[in-house]
Amino acid sequence: MNIANKLTVFRVILVPIFVLFMETDFTPYNKIIAFVVFCIATITDKLDGTIARKYDMITDFGKFMDPIADKLLVCSALVCLTSTGKIPAWISIAIIAREFVVSGVRLVAADNGVKIAATWWGKSKTISQMTMIIIMLLNIEKLAVLETVVMYVALALTMVSMIDYFIKNKAVITTGTK
Numbered sequence: 712m713n714i715a716n717k718l719t720v721f722r723v724i725l726v727p728i729f730v731l732f733m734e735t736d737f738t739p740y741n742k743i744i745a746f747v748v749f750c751i752a753t754i755t756d757k758l759d760g761t762i763a764r765k766y767d768m769i770t771d772f773g774k775f776m777d778p779i780a781d782k783l784l785v786c787s788a789l790v791c792l793t794s795t796g797k798i799p800a801w802i803s804i805a806i807i808a809r810e811f812v813v814s815g816v817r818l819v820a821a822d823n824g825v826k827i828a829a830t831w832w833g834k835s836k837t838i839s840q841m842t843m844i845i846i847m848l849l850n851i852e853k854l855a856v857l858e859t860v861v862m863y864v865a866l867a868l869t870m871v872s873m874i875d876y877f878i879k880n881k882a883v884i885t886t887g888t889k
Contacts, residue, residue: 798862832872
């Protein structure tokens with residue numbers, strides 16, 4: 712259990728803490744605390760990958776858990792923001808559905824010994840989703856137009872990344888090979 716993997720596990724632990732503060736009113740500062748927890752989790756996402764690559768700490772555990780931690784964090788935030796009315800349910804469903812579909816393709820590929828590397832579109836999708844969530848968590852009325860623009864940019868990049876994923880991995884999807 713190296714430092715990169717510990718950061719991934721820490722991110723998973725932060726998810727229920729984030730949800731707890733988003734969905735309850737323990738203190739008048741709940742939403743601020745949720746925002747800080749989400750930002751910390753987002754930072755650990757960047758750190759664990761950087762550390763793993765720089766110090767040759769890439770492990771099977773990290774390859775498996777890092778994307779799960781990312782999806783748990785983003786999907787939890789989408790559900791919470793949908794419950795508060797910040798994001799329409801159909802947008803959250805579209806984004807979450809993309810994650811399930813792509814994860815399924817990755818499982819088929821892995822089962823057939825095919826490794827699918829992350830693409831620029833996939834990374835842009837993740838950055839846009841995290842940015843959207845952070846802006847929405849700020850909940851600043853003057854940023855309402857920006858929230859809407861960023862939400863649709865995140866949705867567009869999510870769909871484009873899925874299409875790109877299908878095009879580049881058509882053989883994996885149809886025959887199980889690269």
